[in-house]
Amino acid sequence: MLEVMTDGKLNALFSAAKTPDVKRCRAWLENRIERGKGGQFSEIATISPALAEIMLERNTHNRLISPQKVAEWVATLKEGRWLLTSQGVAFAEPGFLSDGQHRLTSIQRAGVSAKMQVTFGEDPEAHKVLDTGKKRTPGDAASIVGIKMANQQAAAAKVILEVESGRAHSPSALANDVIVQEILDRSPDILDAVHAAAPIYRPTKASPAGLAAGIYFIRRLHPADVAAPFLDGVATGLGFERKHDPRLTLRNTLIRREYVAKHPAHRSFAVAAYVIKSWNKWRSGQTLKQLGWRPDEPFPLVR
Numbered sequence: 001m002l003e004v005m006t007d008g009k010l011n012a013l014f015s016a017a018k019t020p021d022v023k024r025c026r027a028w029l030e031n032r033i034e035r036g037k038g039g040q041f042s043e044i045a046t047i048s049p050a051l052a053e054i055m056l057e058r059n060t061h062n063r064l065i066s067p068q069k070v071a072e073w074v075a076t077l078k079e080g081r082w083l084l085t086s087q088g089v090a091f092a093e094p095g096f097l098s099d100g101q102h103r104l105t106s107i108q109r110a111g112v113s114a115k116m117q118v119t120f121g122e123d124p125e126a127h128k129v130l131d132t133g134k135k136r137t138p139g140d141a142a143s144i145v146g147i148k149m150a151n152q153q154a155a156a157a158k159v160i161l162e163v164e165s166g167r168a169h170s171p172s173a174l175a176n177d178v179i180v181q182e183i184l185d186r187s188p189d190i191l192d193a194v195h196a197a198a199p200i201y202r203p204t205k206a207s208p209a210g211l212a213a214g215i216y217f218i219r220r221l222h223p224a225d226v227a228a229p230f231l232d233g234v235a236t237g238l239g240f241e242r243k244h245d246p247r248l249t250l251r252n253t254l255i256r257r258e259y260v261a262k263h264p265a266h267r268s269f270a271v272a273a274y275v276i277k278s279w280n281k282w283r284s285g286q287t288l289k290q291l292g293w294r295p296d297e298p299f300p301l302v303r
Contacts, residue, residue, distance in 0.1 A: 158212025210271025
């Protein structure tokens with residue numbers, strides 16, 4: 001994989017060339033930066049790898065790059081799954097990059113152009129918090145930027161983030177903007193998982209966030225049509241040809257809701273772990289007599 005940053009400095013992979021295209025990119029950006037000093041404005045632009053690299057030269061006020069986030073977006077770009085959303089790139093009025101470093105780094109590494117909204121002349125303080133005034137939930141914040149089924153996606157995204165951060169055993173308070181950004185970054189995968197969880201929630205009343213998170217992790221590695229027989233069996237309780245079928249064990253475990261008493265502070269994580277454990281057994285052709293998960297054991301990985 002190409003390395004963008006070395007000792008805090010940008011490795012010029014595209015912008016070093018003194019080609020007409022690179023010159024046009026620099027002139028375009030400088031023109032917008034200067035125009036933004038007279039007032040904030042936004043436009044939709046196609047960001048080439050060269051332009052992304054030139055923009056990253058102004059990345060002087062952001063936190064460290066997350067390699068995992070960049071890797072996910074590189075894959076999204078290369079697979080043609082990039083979506084134009086309301087979240088894009090922003091430059092503060094003084095001219096520094098205030099938002100979008102991960103998107104730009106991903107475009108530069110992937111070597112793939114992407115269309116996105118670019119804002120210029122933004123208040124330098126604008127991206128420190130997503131909301132002000134009355135306290136909003138992550139679902140409220142997600143609704144503001146037009147996310148469908150915002151509350152369900154926000155709850156699932158929080159579980160997913162905690163698991164990926166290794167905090168399933170000690171969940172933390174995640175900022176609204178972090179959760180909302182993850183939903184936008186991974187859309188429509190989280191929304192698909194929320195929809196897939198609904199048929200299982202109806203008979204089991206299990207944590208929707210836990211169900212969606214477990215399904216999300218499964219579908220991240222396996223196509224939807226491969227996962228469908230597993231999910232359908234859990235939802236319907238039909239079509240089992242052997243004793244202790246993992247799907248039936250999962251369904252019954254969720255219906256009994258013993259996990260609520262056992263893991264009152266971790267119920268969503270317990271449900272997600274149950275889904276993944278039963279999937280692993282079903283996928284490998286094994287039976288499953290009993291299903292459990294303890295907060296002090298490693299969170300299961302999808303196989």
